[in-house]
Amino acid sequence: MAGSGTAHLRDPQGALLRVEHLVVEFPAGHGLKVHAVSDVSFDIVEGETLGLVGESGCGKSTTGRAVVQLPRPTSGSVTFEGRDLTQLSGEQLRRIRPRMQMIFQDPISSLNPRRRVRDIVAEGLEIWSIGDKASRAAKVDEVLESVGIDPANGGRRPHEFSGGQCQRISIARAVITEPKLIICDEPVSALDVSVQAQILNLLEDMKARYGLTLVFIAHDLAVVKNVSDRVLVMYLGKTCEVGAPDDLYAAPAHPYTAALLAAIPVPDPGVRPDTEQVLGGEIPSPVHPPTGCRFRTRCPKADVRCAEEEPQIRPVADGAGRDHFVACHFPLTPGETLDFSHAGRGAEVEV
Amino acid sequence: MTAAGDGHAPVASSPAPPLLDVRDLRTGFETDRGLVKAVDGVSLSLEAGRTLGVVGESGSGKTVLSRSIMGLLPRRGTVREGSVRFEGTEISHLSPKEMRAYWGAQMAMIFQDPMTSLNPVMKIGAQITESIREHLDVSRDFADDLAENLLASVRIPEPRRRLKEYPHQLSGGMRQRVCIAVALACGPKLLFADEPTTALDVTVQAQVLDLIRQQQDERFMAMVLITHDLGVVAGRADEIAVMYAGRIVERASTSVLFADMKMPYTEALLSSIPKLGEPPHSRLATIPGRPPDLVNPPPGCKFAPRCAYVQDRCREEEPPLLDASPGHQYRCWFPVGTPEGAAAFERNRRAGLVAAAAIAAEPVAAGPAAAPPSDAAGG
Numbered sequence: 001m002a003g004s005g006t007a008h009l010r011d012p013q014g015a016l017l018r019v020e021h022l023v024v025e026f027p028a029g030h031g032l033k034v035h036a037v038s039d040v041s042f043d044i045v046e047g048e049t050l051g052l053v054g055e056s057g058c059g060k061s062t063t064g065r066a067v068v069q070l071p072r073p074t075s076g077s078v079t080f081e082g083r084d085l086t087q088l089s090g091e092q093l094r095r096i097r098p099r100m101q102m103i104f105q106d107p108i109s110s111l112n113p114r115r116r117v118r119d120i121v122a123e124g125l126e127i128w129s130i131g132d133k134a135s136r137a138a139k140v141d142e143v144l145e146s147v148g149i150d151p152a153n154g155g156r157r158p159h160e161f162s163g164g165q166c167q168r169i170s171i172a173r174a175v176i177t178e179p180k181l182i183i184c185d186e187p188v189s190a191l192d193v194s195v196q197a198q199i200l201n202l203l204e205d206m207k208a209r210y211g212l213t214l215v216f217i218a219h220d221l222a223v224v225k226n227v228s229d230r231v232l233v234m235y236l237g238k239t240c241e242v243g244a245p246d247d248l249y250a251a252p253a254h255p256y257t258a259a260l261l262a263a264i265p266v267p268d269p270g271v272r273p274d275t276e277q278v279l280g281g282e283i284p285s286p287v288h289p290p291t292g293c294r295f296r297t298r299c300p301k302a303d304v305r306c307a308e309e310e311p312q313i314r315p316v317a318d319g320a321g322r323d324h325f326v327a328c329h330f331p332l333t334p335g336e337t338l339d340f341s342h343a344g345r346g347a348e349v350e351v
Numbered sequence: 352m353t354a355a356g357d358g359h360a361p362v363a364s365s366p367a368p369p370l371l372d373v374r375d376l377r378t379g380f381e382t383d384r385g386l387v388k389a390v391d392g393v394s395l396s397l398e399a400g401r402t403l404g405v406v407g408e409s410g411s412g413k414t415v416l417s418r419s420i421m422g423l424l425p426r427r428g429t430v431r432e433g434s435v436r437f438e439g440t441e442i443s444h445l446s447p448k449e450m451r452a453y454w455g456a457q458m459a460m461i462f463q464d465p466m467t468s469l470n471p472v473m474k475i476g477a478q479i480t481e482s483i484r485e486h487l488d489v490s491r492d493f494a495d496d497l498a499e500n501l502l503a504s505v506r507i508p509e510p511r512r513r514l515k516e517y518p519h520q521l522s523g524g525m526r527q528r529v530c531i532a533v534a535l536a537c538g539p540k541l542l543f544a545d546e547p548t549t550a551l552d553v554t555v556q557a558q559v560l561d562l563i564r565q566q567q568d569e570r571f572m573a574m575v576l577i578t579h580d581l582g583v584v585a586g587r588a589d590e591i592a593v594m595y596a597g598r599i600v601e602r603a604s605t606s607v608l609f610a611d612m613k614m615p616y617t618e619a620l621l622s623s624i625p626k627l628g629e630p631p632h633s634r635l636a637t638i639p640g641r642p643p644d645l646v647n648p649p650p651g652c653k654f655a656p657r658c659a660y661v662q663d664r665c666r667e668e669e670p671p672l673l674d675a676s677p678g679h680q681y682r683c684w685f686p687v688g689t690p691e692g693a694a695a696f697e698r699n700r701r702a703g704l705v706a707a708a709a710i711a712a713e714p715v716a717a718g719p720a721a722a723p724p725s726d727a728a729g730g
Contacts, residue, residue: 055552056523162641163409192408192579197623197635204632219552226625226633245631263557265582267624269605278557282522 003293003327004039005313008242015043015079016213017067017181022076024059024066024237034286036062037073038237044230046180049207049214051228051245053221053260057283059237060217064183067215068100069093080181098128098177105186107166111158117169118144118154124177139176146209147172147202164195171202175210183215188223200226221260225249230323233257236283236294239313243324251334253316253326255299258338276339293329300338301330368439369396370573371420371541376433376443378412378419385646386430389415391597393433399540400571404584404605406620407594410642413577416594417543421458422450437541455482459534461563463546465526469518469533475502476514479533486537501532505562524555528562535566542567542574548583560587581621585609590678593617596643596653599672603679613675613686615660652682660685660695 004021012018024037037059044050052060066073069085078085080100085093104110111120118140125136141151147168149161158166167187174182184203188196204227207214218224224231225245233240233248233256241254252258262277281298284290292310296302306329316324316331332338378390390412397403405413418424420435422445435443442453462468470478479498483489489497495514502510505528518526527547534542544563548556564587567574576588584591584605591608593601593616601614612618622636640657643649649656655665664684672680685695 055554164641193581194408194620194623194638195641197625197637198639200625201635201637204634220625221553222625222627225627225631226629226635228631249627260554261627263553264627265553265556265560265580265585267580267582267585267609267621269585269609271586278561279554280558282524 003238003240003311003313004041005239005327006041007313007315008239008325009041009043010045012043012079014045016046016048016081017215018043018077018079019063019067020077020079022063022066022078023074024062024071025074028287032287035237035289036286037066038289039076040234040237040239041076042232042239042242044181044213044215046213047207047211048229049216049227051224051231052215052217052234053219053224053231054234054240055219055260055283057236057286058234059286060219060234061185062237063234064102064185064215064217068097068102068183098124099179100181100183101174101177101179103167103170103174103182103184103187105189107163107170107187107190108158110170111166111173113158116155116157117149117161118151120158121154121169121172121176124173128177130177140172143172143176144169146175146206148198162195164191164198167191167195167199168202171199171206175206175212178210179212181213181215183217185217186219187216189218189220196223203227220264221249222264233260236286236289238294239327240295241324241326241328242313243316244322247316247322247324251316251332253324253331254295254328255301255332255338256295258332259298259340277337279340293327298340300340303330305329368436370399370438371395371397371575372434372436372439373420374434374436376416376419376435377431378415378424379430381428381430382646387645388597388648389645390419391645393594393597393599395592395599395602397541397573397575399573400567401590402567402574402576402588404588404591405575405577405594406579406581406584406591408579408620408638408642410645411594412597412645413594414545415597417460417545417575417577421454421460421543422447423460451485455534455539456486456537457539458541458543459537459539460543460545461527461530461534461547463549465523465530465550466518468530469526471518473517474514475516475518475521475529478529479514479536482533482536498532498536501536502529504566505529505532505535507532524551524559527551527555527559531559531563531566535570535572538570538572540572542572543577544574545577546579547576549578549580556583580624581617582624593620596648597645598653598682599680600654600683601681602672603675607676607679611675611679611688613679613681613688614654614683615658615685615687615692616654618687619657619659652684659699660687660692661699662695 020041022037022040026034026036028034040063054060067078122136122140144151144154149168188199191199206212216227228245231245231248232242235256240256241248252261259279279298284297290297292308293306296306311327311329313325313327316326373395376390376393379386379388393416407413419431434441476498479501480494483494483497498514499510502513507513507525507528548559551559576584578584588605590604592599595616601617619638623638625635638657643653651667651669652665655661662685670682670684672682674680685692
């Protein structure tokens, strides 16, 4: 994306969450700024899962955190259930918090090691004084049971559980206040493949059981495809491509999406890793992002235009009427392959 | 600490001994609860220039295996038995002082976490030249030039400038490249790569794995590639050993393993990887529960409590390493792809056994509802 725009947004009436022109910047000293998220827009319909994908440093976690106003974004609007969260006072925002929860990447460090699991899970209920003591205990039992933790083990502390079990406890803590929206920030990146599958299945079950809407942040496109109804690919604080997973994976229109797809290791010895498809170089500094399209320094299709003009999000040409949008001046046609060994022509273009 | 069992078998009688030959290696840690048998009777060998993939979940003993072979475990509280031969020489009883001749020069290691495996208060150049100056009799300037060439060969831009930088000034992928440069500095014959890309993004993972393979080809170096992801080793290892509960449960050449896997654990690991070809919201196959307690492992097959093919015999009698074909061994009474295995799976499925239902990836009721009993048992 390295681009901006709102062409991919749908009817605001149906959206549970609508993020428009979100910008998050951090001071970097010497008057410089880290451009972590630069004009990103997306919306989520109730019951949907939006996958946010990209490399480390692309701003996907910052985007997730800015949605729950941790910290508040520099500019832009975040409309949740019809209210713009960026305009709310601290107390008004606090009242909405039980309806928006987060699950973090590292399950062990996101649980307080000195507290018992049952108390960690019950905390949300206690803060909001939901129910009496007995009904709270019953609710904790029910939620622990639903995530696959034996409530009899609720008196134990986090270190007595494995990483996968701690992530189950984090999920229990998130769903206990019966939220509408959960931001899952790389919830399976720290887990083994076998445990990852358990947690992904569990998230799907929780979604059905508690009627959740999810933002699922990850760097693994295969994992994202498994859980998502819509996928948004980010690069260096910008949007590259948005679409339904079937269209986006079958015919990626943005060169960066194609590179991410090619990088997934295939568990089949017949498929030799394709070195030409490997994206070279590193993500540029968000303090001095490239002009125009931010991906141009690593893109084999980059041209002068990419350095001068930022691409806007628009529907993919042959995808008329389909849910597939791209921000690229030279989008890929279906079946086109790229040779990343000659990438980065855009880097030589000086403006 | 001393070699035991068949460790003294005359390996050297063959014309050229393999580069690495491990026989019946056992490594345990003494704890308050008893001896944790982290590696329990592992034998393997590796020829020069070849790549062995070691695959298993957290806690399967794959990391302890590599550290045990290299002699990197603390002496206190560690019990190590069995034989480790490097180019025909027994090294399992050597002291750390004697092992210094091997570390870096003959065998080296890349660790999982590039953040913590570099010294944060030492310049990158000094970390690379440290082992060069230790093992090779060269001047400081020559060592610096060598370090610069190494950084260039692992494709770090502006290597001369980077030599004077500290690890925190580099990204995760760059730091892992520096770790590779440190490991390759003295031209080792054997490289252990312990989850070298687990902490990295998929795009950087592909870059780093390609780089390791290219360096391996140029230097005719053997490698033990340790990972929990069968996808990572599929295109890159000549042979794969699957570990579970401290032992090798299946071993074969990569093509044979993927075409004709016998061990239910290998099958379960492979089917739990999300596939790009599947539609969104496909139910993933899972392995219910978690690896057994290594202090008091269950009798019989260690995988039995989580296995979709489990029968009464599996819970009582531990299967030995059986031969499927030359070079292909497995530990199972009811292997995948055989009539006995199919019958066992079908019996479990009919009986509605938990594990069978989870593997077969049946909708909603199976997965999480099935997981708690075995999952919580170990907690």
